[in-house]
Amino acid sequence: MLELYYASGSLCSQKVKLVLAEKNLEWKHHSINLLTFENLQPSYIRLNSKGVVPTLIHDGKVITDSAVIVRYLDEQFPHPRLIPDEPALLERMLCWIDLQDKFPMLEVMYGNFRGIEGVVLRRSVQIKERMLAQLIQTNSELKEQYAAKLKDIRQLNSTIRNAKEIEGINTKIEPLLDQLEAQLSQTNWLCGATYSLADTVWTAVLNRLDELGFGRLWENSTRPALGSYLNQLKARPSFKTAIQDDKMPLPMLLLGLRKTFLGI
Ligand SMILES: N[C@@H](CCC(=O)N[C@@H](CS)C(=O)NCC(=O)O)C(=O)O
Structure with missing residues (x-):
């Protein structure tokens, strides 16, 4: 019923995989090798005109863009609900999702x-x-x-x-973390007392910043609320399923390296 085209290690795919794991949903895996450019194949471009992952298929419907997919999943599979009912909190959740979406993470x-x-x-x-x-x-x-x-x-x-x-783009990271620290000094989660989709997507982003070496910006009590928030996110079972276990299989990696260095 649910099929996901994703790539191992892809940040946007991880956001969707986290939501699927939070909701304990079964889905059919379609792993795309970005290193051999499977995403540029005409058959994939016909599915996702931008040639990016993730793409979700649900009952024959094609849904693209991680921010759209995570909301779609919550509407279709509301157990547990990850979108707040209260309008002010909903608005806040959308702002947090938008903030990470517009941040130049690719660069x-x-x-x-x-x-x-x-x-x-x-x-x-x-x-x-x-x-x-x-x-x-x-x-x-x-x-x-x-x-x-x-x-x-x-x-x-x-x-x-x-x-x-x-370097210029990197200087935008600290102000972003300051915004998170300010919020998390007041509330457990980004939208108050309850975990929401905002927390799901930020799990993937903060973990990626950590992998890139930016963890020093919240470790050693530099931004204590953010540090303990990320620890809470990493302790959730969804983190293990969607991120820790999300390793590219060796044969795929070897094909990717062959393409990158030998061009075949
Ligand atoms: N706004 C899109 C961005 C998707 C995106 O850029 N995906 C990356 C992986 S995280 C990708 O497929 N890159 C391969 C490429 O652009 O060729 C989303 O959130 O789904």
């Missing part, structure tokens, strides 16, 4: 991953740019979709090659 990730992971990610964006230019030529019926994607990827490529721009 933060591609610009800050160190070591082999960083090399692979940045190289894959360069390869993607070349592949998209070819795909535009060979798929006339999807030309518009590929051209729009090429524009986005060119922009991303130029940003992540510019150390000053990445």
Whole structure:
């Protein structure tokens, strides 16, 4: 009944997987290898015109964009309810979701991953740019979709090659964390006393910032409310299911490395 196209390690996929785990829902797995660019295949572009993960299929309906998917899941499967009833709290939840959605996490990730992971990610964006230019030529019926994607990827490529721009983007992280700290010094969860979708999506974002080395910005009592909030989020069973166990299978990783470094 529920099918999810996702990629291991993808932040946006993790947000949806967390909601599925919070609701204990069964779903059919369609794992997409972003390192071999399965998301650029015409068959996937026909499903998700932006060529990104995640994509949810429910009873034949295709739903894209993690922020839309998580709300859809809560409406269709309201046990437990993760959207507050009270209008003021609902408004607050939407603001928190919007805040992380508009934050340039893609640039933060591609610009800050160190070591082999960083090399692979940045190289894959360069390869993607070349592949998209070819795909535009060979798929006339999807030309518009590929051209729009090429524009986005060119922009991303130029940003992540510019150390000053990445530095500028990184300076926006602390003010964001200050906003969270201010809220979490007053309430247990982002929308008050009850866990909501806002907390679900921020679990994935904060964990990713942690993986990138930004955990120092809340550790050692720098932002104590945020530090203990993330610990609470990580202690939930959904964190293990959706994030800790979300490792790319070795054969997929090897295919990805072959594509990235040998081009085949
Ligand atoms: N706004 C979209 C963004 C989705 C997105 O950018 N997904 C990334 C992974 S986190 C992706 O598929 N990247 C591959 C690509 O752009 O080629 C959402 O929240 O679902």
